[in-house]
Amino acid sequence: MDTKEEIKQDLHTNVSTKFTVHRKIIKIIGIIIGYLIAFFSLLIATSISWMFRTWTGLTMNELMFHIQSPLQGTDSGIIISYILSCVLVSIGIILLVGIIYKIVKKKKGLILLFSAVISVAIAGTSINYMWSRLDIKAYASNRSTYSTFIDDNYIDPKSVDIQFPEQKRNLIYIYLESMENTYADEKNGGAFTKNVIPELTELSIENENFSGSQKSLNGGISLNGTGWTVAAMFAQSTGLPLMIPIEGNSMNEQESFMPGLTAIGDILQEEGYSQNLLLGSDANFGGRKSFYTQHGNYNIYDYYYSKGSGQIPEDYHVFWGYEDKKLFEFAKEHLLEASSSEEPFNMTILTVDTHFEDGYICEECQDSFGSDQYANVIACSSKQVAEFVKWVQEQAFYENTTIVISGDHPTMDSDFCEDVDKSYNRKVFTTYINSAVEAKGDTYRQYSTFDNFPTTLASLGAEIEGNRLGLGTNLFSSEATLLEKYDKNTIDIELDKKSKLMEKLTEDIVVQEPEEKMTAEAETEEEPAGDPEEIPSEIEVTPYDFRTGKYEIIIRNLSADANIQALRCAVWAEEDQSDLKWYEAELQADGSYVAKVWASDFAYKVSEYNIHIYTVDTEGEPHLFSESTGEITR
Template sequence: MKKKHKIILVIGLVLSTILALLASLLAFSAKWMFKTWTNLTMDELVYHLTAPLEGTNTDMIKDYCNECAVPTILILGCILFAIAANRKHAGILKKIAIACSAGAIAVAGITVGVTWSGLDVSNYMKGQSTYSTFIDDNYVDPSSVNITFPEQKRNLIYIFLESMEMTYADKENGGAFKQNVIPELTQLAQENEDFSGKSNKLNGGYSMPGTTWTMGAMFGQTSGLPLNISIDGNSMDTQDSFFPGITTLGDILQNEGYSQTLLIGSEATFGGRKLYFTDHGQYDIMDYNYAQDNGLIPEDYKVWWGYEDEKLFGFAKEKLLELSQQDNPFNLTMLTVDTHFEDGYVCDICPDTFGDNQYANVMACSSRRVKEFIDWVQQQDFAADTTIVISGDHQTMDSDFCEDVDKDYERRVYTTYINADAEKQTEKKRKYTIFDDFPTTLSAMGAEIEGDRLGLGTNLFSAKETLSEKEGVTVEYNKMLKKSKLMEKLSDIDEEEYRRKEEEKVSPTADVKIKKTGKDNQVLIKVENIEHLKKGLQSITAAVWKNEDQSDLQWVNLAVFENGICKTKVDLSNYEPMQGEYNVHIYIIDGKGDAHNVAGTTFEIK
């Protein structure tokens, strides 16, 4: 019996110690979480629990270890010391076990209560159990809307500014601070378009549920939808597609032949950004890993979340010069990172205008850097045909930067449209959310949108009411806290449908062969093994030229035979001299009217 009591005591000590450690870690983690994310919402937490965490800032991980793991280990040491010191006193050991268990239950209970209240879990769960038809009734599927681009398509530079609010301007210019922390950005907005009407005070977009963190904001601004993931949904970390049922800005521009690039100084995998931008628009991803692999930065270089914005804007200039030499219009989308909480990253050229207020200095540095970049763009040859959109992604999560802002002040993200090819149909100040950026961006690029609405957004250059103007921001916000059957349908992954869409993305290919005919001045072009052509064949032509500048280019139609082989003869007698190396490219027009370069080769006439 004494042996059994001893075994039970040991088991009790082990279990109570584990409970105490778990409760301690939970309490420290909750404290760290609310200190790190002052405006954390439950929908953001749910998303990041299901999304990839690869690429998280190492400083944040170290901070968590210091503030959570280390104190927990110290508590473990104290418990073990108490047990060791009283190992021969069964009565005291029982009291230690009871104290650990009771303390663990109390600490866990208090932590859960504080967390429940801080995250407003009750309202979140209520929303998760209640459906609203607001999104379902107001969503306009872009795939069902006629969007007409101008004959001369404009380029797009879209800059997401981390945590940038109009709040940081001074009160005289529409902000909430005594001294303007972002004077250059204020000037850009006032000289261009932020839909403030006749007022000189800044105007910006409201953040809605599902858009209050970086990936949610990028998703919202390019799809017109909130990034709502059901708490019982699939993990975003294991999915092969990202909301396959939606049509986004990237999808639309891809279909219009745009070259698209995502340039960021952190790892694109984090938060599902790489999956989203490759799945919707097949963006070329230039992230921290790309910079390492291509020698843009040393292999062992890492600061903050990857590399700083000073390098980001330098790489952007180089990429823009490269893109501007291409025949296709381009979309360069960028995301800054230096202004991320807590207190931002101080680079080598950050000013000390605001003394020991590090975050203000970093914001001021970002403002100055963006203005310098815009000035550079406007001096380039491609500037006249390029629209620039600058938008904050979400409100800052810094713990104390906005603690003195009046509670009645309506905080909104910074917004401005530069060199827009659209005329405003109204001069009134617009009330809008970041969802409205989706159709407004396309309109700013000169595209005409049937009905002036896409997703949950409204084209702000039109006179049509936004949902915020129609419903009121608070009403719209509360309705979007609830579940939507449409969102569940759009986010649902149908593997067969996904595979079909992926197959459609594969460009058609073919084999081309060139051989001489019986005549000295003719060659036979033969095309066979045409693959991945899913929409039928309207026509097939060959482009033939010798000169590097293609000044002697001629187009020749190919005949299509029943066996799928296509042939034509080309007369070379017009080329002087006829001897030399020739280039041949094969182009197919599919059943939808889209052109595809399916093959290319060279041949020589001696």
């Protein structure tokens, strides 16, 4: 038998061994925690640095929009830039620390502790810089404070008498990505020594930009809530900032896009215009497709439409989709088609080559500015737009057509305007060509992109009671704009605050919590069970219309006592239903239900599609009602 001393010795050995094991585990955990703290601190610091390099004039509103927007449709170059500049750099520094940790013999813990402390300090300094530069405290305060500025100054188009001429004019509205007057030379109202946009400068000065007798460049100021593409398009179409209460979602995930709002598309649709949106990127990005289809029933001709219609190869993709050279070629085709109809048309076009960072070099671009790629791209855009306008002016329909050209927002390129004097007032490029009316007086006007809304209608010959719509003013009139009444800083501060009107307009926006969103997505992964109901009806699936990019499911003659609360349609082509999409059928005035199936939701895949139609009873239970098939063709 063991002696007492041996038992004590064994006990001591066991305790010592366990203590050593525990110390090793704690040490390993400490090392892992140290590395993680250092890595995430570095990632925060590099992310903040990258953010301000990428978006030099970033505001808190724009930052919130970029955070909330989905990656779908985002230029892959931005994602790659972030990975290279932030993720890989942080990993590289951590690996370097790890190598040093392995090499040194003594005080390894101090090296790791020092690295973690320095990383946290750098992250803290970066966060403090971001807090100060974006004035997050003021932003948070404004977002929790109500203001009546929008409510007091907003003019609802529904309350205004708008009279169009008997012979309605066509409209071509061209949004130029990131195009500013800044790029022109100083003698023409720009901020550069050499004019990067000579053709656009000539177009603007020869036509109407509301510079009065000065005959220099003038344009709209981009106010809060208008500084990114979809917000800019929204502002120029409605006279309002895009202030939305979405956290973790974006407008393309919503069923409706402010249905209570009246936009220029709604007004022109009521006047019998056929309307088209043409862009070389994904129209879904930022909710642009939803906005234009729901406010004017625009035909959408985007990147996916061009792939599906055979305009570009199935595997074609450059920059954000396809380049502006192709955009203007396709625009000519669509314009000739639209002008062959007796209806007046509205052709809205969005360019993309001049998007940050540094733009896209196409085969038309020249090295006029040496190694400055962005300058070469902007110069190329100026030339292409002028050539397109010249082509339009040579067409028979031009006599009765107004052309509006406007930059969407100031550039977000990281360094192109870094040498521009801070006192220079940066404005988006603006010109009205072949307007039905002329400006009153020779006054140089101060205006924002909100003013484009009523001014565009006036350029078509429409008479607007009071000359104001939304927060905008008809610049062809002598009515004062908001920027002629208040300074820019005051307006920006008030736009940042909460508004009863904006809350009412955005009340249909569904703000989902992360758990709710995950549940909703899980529910759509497979079809709900249920038995077919015997309800006498007629199901029609219309042929695919490549011009609008959709086909429709129409359900008629539903029994009045069918106890139906809603109709939903499940549509898919893949056997495993991995591409399953749900569509809510909308009740029509004649009692029928209609669901629109968009080819862009399926990347324009040419195939036969299964359709299962479900009724939803008053208890919210789904029941398989009928089955059919649809087809997307070239």
